[in-house]
Amino acid sequence: MAEMLSNGETPEILFWVGCSGSFDDRAKKITKAIVRILNHVGIKFAVLGTEESCSGDPAKRAGNEFLFQMQAMSNITVMNGYEVKKIVTGCPHCYNTIKNEYPSLGGNYEVVHHTQLVQELINQGKLKVQGGEFKGKKIVFHDPCYLGRANEVYEAPREVIQKLDVELAEMKRSRANGLCCGAGGAQMFKEAEKGNREVNTERTEEALSHNPDVIAVGCPFCNTMMTDGVKHFNKEQQTKVLDVAEMIATANDL
Amino acid sequence: MISILAFLLLAIAGTAWFVVNMRKVRRNILLGKEADRSDRKSERIQTLIRVALGQSKMVTRPVSATMHILVYAGFVLINIEVMEMFIDGAFGTHRALSFMGSFYNFLIAFFEVLAFGVTLGCAVFLIRRNIVKVKRFLNKELDGWPRTDANLILCSEIILMSALFIMNAADQTLQQHGDAHYHAAGSFPISQLIAPLFSGMSDGSLIFIERFCWWLHIVGIFGFLNYLPYSKHFHILLAFPNTYYSNLELKGKFTNLDAVTDVVKPNFDPSYQPITDPNSPQRFGAKDVFDLSWKQLLDAYSCTECGRCTSSCPQNITGKKLSPRKIMMDTRDRLEEVGKNMDANGGTFKDDGKSLLGDYISTEEIWACNTCNACVQECPINIDPLGIIIDLRRYLVMEQSSAPNELNTMFTNMENNGAPWQFSPSDRLNWAKEN
Numbered sequence: 001m002a003e004m005l006s007n008g009e010t011p012e013i014l015f016w017v018g019c020s021g022s023f024d025d026r027a028k029k030i031t032k033a034i035v036r037i038l039n040h041v042g043i044k045f046a047v048l049g050t051e052e053s054c055s056g057d058p059a060k061r062a063g064n065e066f067l068f069q070m071q072a073m074s075n076i077t078v079m080n081g082y083e084v085k086k087i088v089t090g091c092p093h094c095y096n097t098i099k100n101e102y103p104s105l106g107g108n109y110e111v112v113h114h115t116q117l118v119q120e121l122i123n124q125g126k127l128k129v130q131g132g133e134f135k136g137k138k139i140v141f142h143d144p145c146y147l148g149r150a151n152e153v154y155e156a157p158r159e160v161i162q163k164l165d166v167e168l169a170e171m172k173r174s175r176a177n178g179l180c181c182g183a184g185g186a187q188m189f190k191e192a193e194k195g196n197r198e199v200n201t202e203r204t205e206e207a208l209s210h211n212p213d214v215i216a217v218g219c220p221f222c223n224t225m226m227t228d229g230v231k232h233f234n235k236e237q238q239t240k241v242l243d244v245a246e247m248i249a250t251a252n253d254l
Numbered sequence: 255m256i257s258i259l260a261f262l263l264l265a266i267a268g269t270a271w272f273v274v275n276m277r278k279v280r281r282n283i284l285l286g287k288e289a290d291r292s293d294r295k296s297e298r299i300q301t302l303i304r305v306a307l308g309q310s311k312m313v314t315r316p317v318s319a320t321m322h323i324l325v326y327a328g329f330v331l332i333n334i335e336v337m338e339m340f341i342d343g344a345f346g347t348h349r350a351l352s353f354m355g356s357f358y359n360f361l362i363a364f365f366e367v368l369a370f371g372v373t374l375g376c377a378v379f380l381i382r383r384n385i386v387k388v389k390r391f392l393n394k395e396l397d398g399w400p401r402t403d404a405n406l407i408l409c410s411e412i413i414l415m416s417a418l419f420i421m422n423a424a425d426q427t428l429q430q431h432g433d434a435h436y437h438a439a440g441s442f443p444i445s446q447l448i449a450p451l452f453s454g455m456s457d458g459s460l461i462f463i464e465r466f467c468w469w470l471h472i473v474g475i476f477g478f479l480n481y482l483p484y485s486k487h488f489h490i491l492l493a494f495p496n497t498y499y500s501n502l503e504l505k506g507k508f509t510n511l512d513a514v515t516d517v518v519k520p521n522f523d524p525s526y527q528p529i530t531d532p533n534s535p536q537r538f539g540a541k542d543v544f545d546l547s548w549k550q551l552l553d554a555y556s557c558t559e560c561g562r563c564t565s566s567c568p569q570n571i572t573g574k575k576l577s578p579r580k581i582m583m584d585t586r587d588r589l590e591e592v593g594k595n596m597d598a599n600g601g602t603f604k605d606d607g608k609s610l611l612g613d614y615i616s617t618e619e620i621w622a623c624n625t626c627n628a629c630v631q632e633c634p635i636n637i638d639p640l641g642i643i644i645d646l647r648r649y650l651v652m653e654q655s656s657a658p659n660e661l662n663t664m665f666t667n668m669e670n671n672g673a674p675w676q677f678s679p680s681d682r683l684n685w686a687k688e689n
Contacts, residue, residue, distance in 0.1 A: 053672030063647025100507035150506025185625030196573030
């Protein structure tokens with residue numbers, strides 16, 4: 001971001017990478033897929049790089065409001081300094097937090113999730129999509145809680161997936177009734193309480209009951225949980241867990 | 255004359271007792287903290303009409319939704335007939351509205367059909383709870399009183415409707431006998447089926463049966479009304495205000511605590527003016543019902559313990575202790591306990607050394623939550639168990655510093671590195687250099 005501004009350029013959009021997308025080896029692939037899409041359509045975008053800090057989501061859901069607001073204020077100070085207008089995030093948790101919880105602290109931006117941006121680009125004709133290796137394959141989409149129920153975005157990821165000429169199967173628990181992957185609410189960072197089974201096992205079992213070629217996700221945390229779930233059932237050979245952005249980038253050789 | 259007096263006495267006592275109890279409920283709810291739900295009035299009315307009157311969120315489960323509609327429609331519309339019974343009770347008339355002629359006959363017939371729907375619905379509900387044993391009615395939090403409460407309500411509704419049918423059957427037999435007081439009025443598609451049972455009886459017995467059932471119905475209605483504030487069935491009244499005061503924001507948007515903003519923001523903006531009153535310091539988060547908002551307390555009173563929340567909770571589904579329904583039931587139980595404490599101590603609460611967190615809700619329950627909003631989405635009357643869970647977490651973290659160890663590590667990482675994991679912030683852009 002700083003580099004762009006010093007060159008006298010103003011980015012159209014800020015790509016908020018998020019902690020997973022920056023540090024987690026699996027999620028970095030999603031980050032790169034999003035970058036490939038943005039580069040392909042020629043959008044002028046920037047990232048905050050080392051000036052980005054956690055959105056504060058896991059702290060807020062865990063009840064640490066102080067830490068959340070400290071994170072939010074430092075991010076808002078940086079972004080307002082750069083006069084950021086529009087943000088695309090690679091993670092529904094960052095998306096939700098920045099879109100809904102930053103405004104009353106002074107951070108007002110137009111925030112979209114990457115699946116919404118991809119849908120917009122396709123609808124505007126800027127991104128032409130072919131099915132490629134996914135053509136005719138069976139896909140189930142797992143709704144991320146913080147994109148679906150939390151923000152009522154159900155159609156964007158589905159419309160994008162359907163552009164790949166695939167057979168999109170719906171789990172019984174989908175859209176508003178979608179079942180959590182087990183990561184949200186800061187559960188990603190702690191052991192589960194005592195019970196019969198793990199939430200991700202329950203959810204992956206449901207997804208695998210459709211015998212999909214791909215379990216499509218839109219969240220790096222869901223990605224981790226569903227990938228672990230597929231491993232739990234020894235189905236890595238048959239079923240891949242992929243982010244919608246990865247599917248688009250791969251199918252179109254971006 | 256005696257029966258008129260008895261009726262008026264019953265009506266006055268029944269209403270007065272109800273008003274007294276409702277005032278207590280109101281007092282208890284207002285023990286909660288401020289929450290502004292005075293905005294967007296037309297949207298609120300629309301929500302009330304859609305969700306409470308229209309039961310739009312019930313339909314996700316078609317069997318219970320259909321049965322519930324039958325019971326609900328019956329209960330709402332049969333009140334028109336109850337109005338006539340009140341007039342008859344107060345003036346000693348019989349079927350005071352029968353001057354409407356054929357329209358009246360239609361109404362009475364219509365109410366009988368509705369009453370049949372109520373009976374059928376309640377019977378199916380009893381079967382679902384006690385014979386089919388639908389999973390969400392088996393959870394531990396329903397053991398004891400809550401399960402009895404549910405069965406009591408269903409049985410009393412069936413008794414109330416049966417009284418109506420028997421009363422009408424006796425009445426039409428008396429009408430056929432040409433009794434002067436029982437002039438021909440009404441049309442009875444359901445009760446005519448049981449009327450033959452009464453054909454051989456004397457007028458005296460018939461009048462006794464008719465009067466007995468009339469009184470049973472009237473006493474039953476006042477009894478039922480006064481039972482509501484003690485019961486999960488309170489939702490038939492509170493669903494309406496509760497949906498009106500719904501959270502209209504997106505479910506993902508959690509509240510930002512003003513008291514925290516007042517501490518945090520001056521670090522970034524020296525000219526910042528505090529929002530909260532520095533002279534009345536507030537606890538961060540919630541330990542007891544006093545720390546929750548009045549809307550959260552209204553939620554607790556409105557909950558009818560249907561368990562749709564719990565049956566959709568990922569943690570409960572996988573056998574964890576967390577049950578959103580129990581969160582609401584515990585909140586109400588604690589609030590009622592506080593209310594009784596106040597009644598016993600001249601209207602002021604005397605510290606009983608107990609609190610919602612710890613004595614009712616355990617930390618194991620609240621730390622299990624995924625904050626996925628499935629419970630909030632499911633609730634047919636827009637109750638928000640998640641908000642309470644978050645407020646309890648806030649208390650544990652900010653007042654007690656007693657989060658699970660792994661979460662404390664996550665907090666420390668975020669404070670030091672700006673990420674929940676132990677990565678150096680200077681490595682944040684490394685992905686761009688990797689292939």
